[in-house]
Amino acid sequence: MTDKNLYCYAGIFDTPDQIINAAKKVQSDGYTKYDVNTPYPIHGMDSAMDLKPSLLPYVALVVGFLGAASALFFMWWTNSVDYPLIIGGKPFFALPAYIPITFEITVLSASIMTVVTMLFVIFKFPNNSHPLHDTDYLKQVSVNKYGIVILADDPKFDESNIKQVFASLGASQVFPIFYHEEVINFKPRIFEPKFIWFLIILFVLVSGSTYITLNKLMFLPPYNWMMKQNKVIVQEKSEFFKNGKGMRMPVEGTVARGFLPYEFVNKPELAAKDLLNPLLPTKYNLELGKTKYNIYCSPCHGYHAEGDSRLRGQFPNPPSLHSEKVRSWSDGRIFHVITEGQNVMPSYSSQLSREERWAVILYVRALQRSLNAKESDLP
Amino acid sequence: MNTVDYTQEVPIVEGRPTLQEINELIAKPLDTKPDKKFYIALAVTLSMLTLGVIGLGLSFYYGTGMWGNNNPVGWGFPIVNFVFWVGIGHAGTLISAILFLFRQKWRNGIARFAEGMTIFAVMTAGIFPLIHIGRPWLAGYLIPYPNQHSLWVDFNSPLVWDVFAVSTYFAVSFIFWYVGLIPDLATLRDRATSKIKKTVYSLFSLGWRHSNRHWQHYEMVYLVLAGFATPLVLSVHTIVSFDFAVAILPGWHSTIFPPYFVAGAVFSGFAMVQNVLIFIRKIFNYEHIITINTLDRMNKIIILTGSMVGYAYAMEFFTAWYSGVQPEQFTFINRAFGPYAWAYWIMVSCNVLFPQLFWFKKIRRSIPIMFIIAVLVNVGMWFERFVITVTSLSRDYLPSSWAYFKPTFVDMAILIGSFGFFFTWVLLFTKSLPVVSIAEIKSVIHGAQPTHEGH
Numbered sequence: 001m002t003d004k005n006l007y008c009y010a011g012i013f014d015t016p017d018q019i020i021n022a023a024k025k026v027q028s029d030g031y032t033k034y035d036v037n038t039p040y041p042i043h044g045m046d047s048a049m050d051l052k053p054s055l056l057p058y059v060a061l062v063v064g065f066l067g068a069a070s071a072l073f074f075m076w077w078t079n080s081v082d083y084p085l086i087i088g089g090k091p092f093f094a095l096p097a098y099i100p101i102t103f104e105i106t107v108l109s110a111s112i113m114t115v116v117t118m119l120f121v122i123f124k125f126p127n128n129s130h131p132l133h134d135t136d137y138l139k140q141v142s143v144n145k146y147g148i149v150i151l152a153d154d155p156k157f158d159e160s161n162i163k164q165v166f167a168s169l170g171a172s173q174v175f176p177i178f179y180h181e182e183v184i185n186f187k188p189r190i191f192e193p194k195f196i197w198f199l200i201i202l203f204v205l206v207s208g209s210t211y212i213t214l215n216k217l218m219f220l221p222p223y224n225w226m227m228k229q230n231k232v233i234v235q236e237k238s239e240f241f242k243n244g245k246g247m248r249m250p251v252e253g254t255v256a257r258g259f260l261p262y263e264f265v266n267k268p269e270l271a272a273k274d275l276l277n278p279l280l281p282t283k284y285n286l287e288l289g290k291t292k293y294n295i296y297c298s299p300c301h302g303y304h305a306e307g308d309s310r311l312r313g314q315f316p317n318p319p320s321l322h323s324e325k326v327r328s329w330s331d332g333r334i335f336h337v338i339t340e341g342q343n344v345m346p347s348y349s350s351q352l353s354r355e356e357r358w359a360v361i362l363y364v365r366a367l368q369r370s371l372n373a374k375e376s377d378l379p
Numbered sequence: 380m381n382t383v384d385y386t387q388e389v390p391i392v393e394g395r396p397t398l399q400e401i402n403e404l405i406a407k408p409l410d411t412k413p414d415k416k417f418y419i420a421l422a423v424t425l426s427m428l429t430l431g432v433i434g435l436g437l438s439f440y441y442g443t444g445m446w447g448n449n450n451p452v453g454w455g456f457p458i459v460n461f462v463f464w465v466g467i468g469h470a471g472t473l474i475s476a477i478l479f480l481f482r483q484k485w486r487n488g489i490a491r492f493a494e495g496m497t498i499f500a501v502m503t504a505g506i507f508p509l510i511h512i513g514r515p516w517l518a519g520y521l522i523p524y525p526n527q528h529s530l531w532v533d534f535n536s537p538l539v540w541d542v543f544a545v546s547t548y549f550a551v552s553f554i555f556w557y558v559g560l561i562p563d564l565a566t567l568r569d570r571a572t573s574k575i576k577k578t579v580y581s582l583f584s585l586g587w588r589h590s591n592r593h594w595q596h597y598e599m600v601y602l603v604l605a606g607f608a609t610p611l612v613l614s615v616h617t618i619v620s621f622d623f624a625v626a627i628l629p630g631w632h633s634t635i636f637p638p639y640f641v642a643g644a645v646f647s648g649f650a651m652v653q654n655v656l657i658f659i660r661k662i663f664n665y666e667h668i669i670t671i672n673t674l675d676r677m678n679k680i681i682i683l684t685g686s687m688v689g690y691a692y693a694m695e696f697f698t699a700w701y702s703g704v705q706p707e708q709f710t711f712i713n714r715a716f717g718p719y720a721w722a723y724w725i726m727v728s729c730n731v732l733f734p735q736l737f738w739f740k741k742i743r744r745s746i747p748i749m750f751i752i753a754v755l756v757n758v759g760m761w762f763e764r765f766v767i768t769v770t771s772l773s774r775d776y777l778p779s780s781w782a783y784f785k786p787t788f789v790d791m792a793i794l795i796g797s798f799g800f801f802f803t804w805v806l807l808f809t810k811s812l813p814v815v816s817i818a819e820i821k822s823v824i825h826g827a828q829p830t831h832e833g834h
Contacts, residue, residue: 015826015829016826016827016828016829017829017830019829020829023591035590035591035592036590036591036592037588037589037590037591038589038591038594039398039566039589039817039818039821040562040818040819040821040822040827041591041594041595041597041598041818041822042591042828042829043828043829044829045591045594045595046591046595049591049592051591051592051595053599054595054596054599054600056596056599056600056603057599057603060603060607074523075534078523078531078534079531079534079535082529082531083529083530083531085533087533087535087536088535090535094534094535097534097535098534098535100537100540100543100544100614100618100621101534101539101540101543103610103614104540104543104544104547104611104614105543105547107547107551107607107610107611108547108550108551110603110607111550111551111554111555111603111604111607111608112550112554114600114603114604115554115558115600115604118596118597118600119585122593122596123585123586123587123593124586125585125586127586128581128582128585128586129586130586130588132588133581133586133588138569138588138589139569139570141589142565142566142569142570142588142589143398143399143402143566143569143570144397144398144399144402210524213519214519214524214526215526215527218516218517218519219527223516223517
């Protein structure tokens, strides 16, 4: 008896009726540390043992709500905050479309957590060893017998008394069960370093391999063929062509689509004489001219063409466009300046189309007239 | 006690076996070496599986062009097979969860096996969306995770709902199945003689010792899981039907789809479970556990769901006519009398006409006839998915893009391979785990529950 401790006294019964009576008797005798083992759940045993209803459904309720809330939050965050996208004309937070996934996550999280709680809290997982394991008692109650055990640490535990009670209830066998202290560990093993290390290693392995698979492996050859394709990309080198460039030059004399040569290059006088404004000062043309003037011209010339640059001296101020000289210029002369540039003013032919240049001229004329209005201009 | 009492229900387990006999009978396939017949069956399923693996290998090497999918029919066999196999799984959850909630004790004999079939069917179904995306190694993109593109999946898409529904369904079915296995694994542990078996059973029975303080929580968890699995199983095929119903294609865009799909899934699943159980009860001598009464009840569910499916077929025609939408009307006339009329009439005869024979009690209780009818039901249900998927796509709004879908050899190989995959798992299951729940069947045999004298 040096290495063996008494765990309990066990009684084995042959019929379900006997075990119900035994449980009722043991309960009414005031024992608290006892247990009934049956090969399948017996109706009425919970009330015979006076057990309180299981609290596990509340775990399912709480985790289910949390799962639903976090699923909804996650979908709202991804689709409304992190990367807002309008899909199928739906709002960013499309509740009806989110219901299916919310439901699935609710069920998944609640099911998993209820079972995990049962395993860890009720079954005391990872404690897998128990004094009853491998005993003759358990081998009988797992097949066709019904057993009851009263634990030795019950305050009312008394060997002779229990033997007598079990026998009077009709037990077919009554015997004690012993255990070895070094084999059985009653302390919760969930906090043992071994188990915690196991969880940590499992976590690192699963998350690490998932990360590597999804974020690294899928971008390594051969899975990167969408990125690396056998084609020439603009501005890339090519050893196939003599000039070492991947891009080809257009055939000599090629005219770009829509290109019209300017025939008054370096001929301002001729431009002033021969070029006529094809646009009428309609509302549309003036609006167009105003928009383009305000974008491209006003930074230097100012919103009112007074040469009041907004550039604060970073670029030389141009003269006012209200001067006698500019006012007397023909539209063609101004067109020439916009097209060719003049002094430090660069050409604006790439920013403004021909039509836009003429519209800007119309707007400049309107500005000039506004500052030098005659009496007859008043309505 | 000795007089016949007609107020009593038909016994679920016939012949009053003792608890010990139940134990021995259910554990026997696990203790004995498999016989020759098992190896022959395994050889057949593995050959089918190999054919499927060859088909998949060709598809991966040469690309999805090996399939019959063409331009209007982008959803060919893979989607047909996916819907078919997910549907097969539904019977298992219906038996184990819904019939549990309805206190149908006759389910105890067949629940474990049907749940196992659910898991294998969902595994089989899971192959098809993965191969249908064309580059299965990119399947990770189906899951929302913080990726290098800073992109998330589209939570408004039914295809993403499907990912969540099917994976949740698999996970919850597996948990439900495993929780049911724990007491049985403990029973097997306590009778195991070999050291390896004992270690394995000890590990997976999680220290179970049949304690009533555990049974109390265990039964509650089982109830909670059944309560979750019930709406889940309805949601899964509903969401599968959304894949179709949310599209605007005539023949798909229909609000009848969710109940219609769920009924069809239960219908085909029960037929498959019934087929396999007929073999199981014969081979393992479970005739008194999986009784003819159980099969009779299953056939009643087949006729119920079959009639629901038949009603849906009729109602689809009515809705098409009543809606006044021309493309919709054309689609249904085209289904019944167009180039796929052969498939349509196979579907109608197998799903609507033959199951009606189950109105006769003699046919419901005749094993050869019920077997043949259930096989036809599965043929019909496969063709139902084919008709829905292919006929609608092959002739949509734009007549200039119409095309006829013809499956290729590779399509057929993958279809046969899916059956091989499924039945290989079923065969391995019969030899590695108890196919009938020992604890559940013990709790319903005669004299298992206390009489509560005087109550």
